[in-house]
Amino acid sequence: xxxxxxxxxxxxxxxxxxxxxxxxxxxxxxxxxxxxxxxxxxxxxxxxxxxxxxxxxxxxxxxxxxxxxxxxxxxxxxxxxxxxxxxxxxxxxxxxxxxxxxxxxxxxxxxxxxxxxxxxxxxxxxxxxxxxxxxxxxxxxxxxxxxxxxxxxxxxxxxxxxxxxxxxxxxxxxxx
Amino acid sequence: xxxxxxxxxxxxxxxxxxxxxxxxxxxxxxxxxxxxxxxxxxxxxxxxxxxxxxxxxxxxxxxxxxxxxxxxxxxxxxxxxxxxxxxxxxxxxxxxxxxxxxxxxx
Numbered sequence: 001x002x003x004x005x006x007x008x009x010x011x012x013x014x015x016x017x018x019x020x021x022x023x024x025x026x027x028x029x030x031x032x033x034x035x036x037x038x039x040x041x042x043x044x045x046x047x048x049x050x051x052x053x054x055x056x057x058x059x060x061x062x063x064x065x066x067x068x069x070x071x072x073x074x075x076x077x078x079x080x081x082x083x084x085x086x087x088x089x090x091x092x093x094x095x096x097x098x099x100x101x102x103x104x105x106x107x108x109x110x111x112x113x114x115x116x117x118x119x120x121x122x123x124x125x126x127x128x129x130x131x132x133x134x135x136x137x138x139x140x141x142x143x144x145x146x147x148x149x150x151x152x153x154x155x156x157x158x159x160x161x162x163x164x165x166x167x168x169x170x171x172x173x174x175x176x
Numbered sequence: 177x178x179x180x181x182x183x184x185x186x187x188x189x190x191x192x193x194x195x196x197x198x199x200x201x202x203x204x205x206x207x208x209x210x211x212x213x214x215x216x217x218x219x220x221x222x223x224x225x226x227x228x229x230x231x232x233x234x235x236x237x238x239x240x241x242x243x244x245x246x247x248x249x250x251x252x253x254x255x256x257x258x259x260x261x262x263x264x265x266x267x268x269x270x271x272x273x274x275x276x277x278x279x280x281x282x
């Protein structure tokens with residue numbers, strides 16, 4: 001009985017609400033960039049609020065939300081990617097080491113994108129171009145993030161998209 | 177702080193996300209409108225507000241230069257806020273109910 005699979009809460013309500021609010025906001029911001037400047041601007045402020053809350057939560061939040069629980073040495077990330085490539089990915093309950101670096105990369109890129117957007121608002125071609133370049137970098141990171149999540153989902157046999165919705169992952173009791 | 181307490185705290189943060197969204201996006205009443213100009217156009221087409229041109233065509237505003245015209249929402253009603261330059265060189269601010277066109281005090 002102690003070995004029966006069980007549902008473990010990994011992602012707390014804020015982490016999930018943050019993740020999907022950010023995803024939707026970024027997509028909407030991308031779509032509204034040319035034709036809806038007013039809404040685009042508000043979305044930028046919203047993204048900054050989300051990221052600000054996430055940074056605080058990364059310091060004081062629940063176990064798997066905290067940066068010190070998932071930011072590991074770059075070599076650990078490479079090790080994980082190697083295990084992924086071999087088809088036998090190492091198992092992590094929270095973010096895997098590569099995912100952890102992606103979290104940091106996405107937060108950095110999105111803070112920079114939104115901030116330069118606000119600076120571009122006061123005029124300045126340079127900020128405008130930086131903003132667009134950073135938005136493209138963010139989009140690229142998001143694409144890699146999605147591909148990584150899909151690859152990990154398939155190779156772990158666990159639907160990570162559902163886990164980010166319900167907050168729960170399935171594990172044998174002995175794993176934890 | 178225990179994990180259980182933190183889960184509760186995380187719901188508070190979810191609430192903060194909701195409040196932020198309400199504050200930032202609450203103003204988007206006519207869907208799809210992107211700025212004051214679009215909002216004004218939508219309200220005008222609905223017949224909710226008078227066209228600005230109708231207001232400016234009035235005798236009391238004849239010969240007055242309009243420096244700035246804004247459509248504001250004050251206490252639940254739409255208000256035209258006009259910044260006017262009179263012949264004597266002075267700048268005045270005038271408020272009009274955008275629905276009825278009646279002049280308002282400050």
